Amino acid sequence: MKAAPDIAARRLSLILAAERLFADQGLEAVSLSQVNQAAGHRNASAVHYHFGSRDGLVEAVFDHRMGLINPRRLAIMDRLAEEGRLTELRPLVCAWVQPFAEELKPRDEGNYSLRFLERLLRDEPLFIRRNAIKDLGAFWVTGWKVAEALEALLTYLPPQIARMRLKLLRLQVISGLAAIEARGDHEMTDFQIEALIDCLVGGLTAPVSHQAMQALRGGTD
Template identity: 35%
Template structure:
């Protein structure tokens, strides 16, 4: 088989896995099913190209997140060049829009968004560790900007909020895609820009929401218990 043939086979397997994982969950699809659905006769093709389920998942992230990361870094560069690092909405746009643009471009992008939301629900895989140090520089950079803007908020609260809102935003993008498909089936159009801009507004509101007395009290109890245990 030629080099280009190997690449074609690898790509078919990757795209098929991404779609099936998004539909049925990462642990809901066997590797054999992926090979069959990709039209491959060689049962060992997936192991040849990816080594394992974990290697396949890592390859999906590598394919999609490099483009998302590049776009996010470009947006953050522009924010810094324009001295807008105190603009929470601009930072939220740099987090939300790169993923939304992938979803909007093509069906494959929508498959990735569904795959991503399934990964969030799979405790067997730690996404943060999988992409740490190579595919998450943009998110880390955006989070640091947010932390500087919300310096009065307890660090423990902000550290908890940021990944939760990140995950919720991904689910929202997947839901926007599903709504868009329903509208198209009914002969209507969804205003994608308005929907994503509204999501950005929600993102800003969630991350900067005042911390309630109840939450502060829970945090204080947790910290007191930790100090007692360490004494």
């Protein structure tokens, strides 16, 4: 009767150990033997048994986190829809940020998920080329649901400008929260999150400069 819970616990210990090591060292720098050792497994093939490969382990780590983050965001979007607030810019930006920001709450095993996600986002082209993660787009799917609502509020901008700002938003959310996680200053976390949201809203709504428009036109005036 204990077999299934024991297997689940061993699998989770590998996921948490890998998340920490990937966050600290990068996805390609960590050996599977390091993960086994950090998780306290004497069986050298534990990762291969549970995940098949390094790429399977990476996928399991982000599935573990996004399995929590995506439902949080959908719940926020449902609430905004019920309240008729899907046309308000800051609440939509919050809907993108807050599900990730929940990962900043202190955990016994430490907080590494946002730095892991930043590493994954940075290495995403590598995983796409290797077809390591079959549907990486699903990883960000609820974020892009928010992006669609935001894009509808930015129709006064040139389309390429709006799309670029949303792509930058995606990067800035993860990198900003990963930096907050790395600082570990829990007393200031709420302030840092709200300040980040302010910056993101400001970036989306900033006036389009002459320089940006000139660059968009290929450098011609």
